[in-house]
Amino acid sequence: MTCPIKAFIFDWAGTMVDFGSLAPVRALQSVFALEGIDLSLAEARADMGMAKRAHITAILGREPMQSQWRAVKGHDSGPADIDRLFDAIGPLMERAATECAVLIPGAADLVKSLRAQGVRIGSGTGYSREMMSGILPAAAAQGYSPDLVVCAGETAEGRPSPLMTWKAMVELGVWPARACVKVDDATVGIREGREAGTWTIGVAASGNGTGLDLAEFTALSSEDRKTRVTASAEALSAAGADYVVNSVADIAALLPDLEARIAAGILPGTRPSEIRI
Numbered sequence: 001m002t003c004p005i006k007a008f009i010f011d012w013a014g015t016m017v018d019f020g021s022l023a024p025v026r027a028l029q030s031v032f033a034l035e036g037i038d039l040s041l042a043e044a045r046a047d048m049g050m051a052k053r054a055h056i057t058a059i060l061g062r063e064p065m066q067s068q069w070r071a072v073k074g075h076d077s078g079p080a081d082i083d084r085l086f087d088a089i090g091p092l093m094e095r096a097a098t099e100c101a102v103l104i105p106g107a108a109d110l111v112k113s114l115r116a117q118g119v120r121i122g123s124g125t126g127y128s129r130e131m132m133s134g135i136l137p138a139a140a141a142q143g144y145s146p147d148l149v150v151c152a153g154e155t156a157e158g159r160p161s162p163l164m165t166w167k168a169m170v171e172l173g174v175w176p177a178r179a180c181v182k183v184d185d186a187t188v189g190i191r192e193g194r195e196a197g198t199w200t201i202g203v204a205a206s207g208n209g210t211g212l213d214l215a216e217f218t219a220l221s222s223e224d225r226k227t228r229v230t231a232s233a234e235a236l237s238a239a240g241a242d243y244v245v246n247s248v249a250d251i252a253a254l255l256p257d258l259e260a261r262i263a264a265g266i267l268p269g270t271r272p273s274e275i276r277i
Helices: 023-033 041-045 052-060 065-073 079-099 107-116 135-141 163-172 187-196 214-219 222-238 248-263
Strands: 007-010 120-124 148-150 180-184 199-203 243-245 274-276
Touching: 007 163, 023 041, 023 052, 023 079, 052 065, 052 079, 079 135, 107 120, 107 248, 120 163, 148 163, 163 180, 163 187, 180 187, 180 248, 187 199, 187 222, 199 222, 199 248, 222 243, 222 274, 243 248, 248 274
Parallel strands: 007 120, 007 180, 120 148, 180 199, 199 243, 243 274
Antiparallel strands: none
């Protein structure tokens, strides 16, 4: 090892692939449309990063969806409705995720650089193993194959619990948590890393917080881009991120500072969030 960092554990959509984290929104809106329900972008994105059953449950559990469901269906939603929606979303999610499985610029280069320093590469996702079936070969063809993938449903609880990150660390054989880094675009993923005891890096521009694909994001005026990214960064900072950057392409620049903190024995979460956008 030439680096004090033992492992990076990356999220997938909005972090390493799918700029704007579009696939989950498309699948969720499609599955609710099958029920005659119009799911807004805000409702779809509010719980992004959670396992999809938990995500559906959260959407159904609050207003305005509760009233809308009652008006359309004539009854409150229940466990059978959650089961039906979850069963239906699988193929929709797999298709959308595969269609959006383009690596975020800089992702493959970062992983190559980290591996050259002996850093292990893990990953975790709110997608099930079946939903990942198209993403994994597509990402590999573009130069990204993590050492490990932990999927929703493979631990007793999903995010924001630390169990997926801990499972990744156990299977990678890396410790202590304070020498590992969790990277995510969603606040629930940052909370997962905080609970796990790792360093956390939020990516503000490429993921759920901005919600635009790369072309749409690039086409924004500088003022609009700043407004969107700042709001996303502030949410990730409030969730407890140690660092916030625009995308994974910016992580290499902060590594010397992070490595120095680890080498000095500084613990994650003990300093104010550092926003570099």
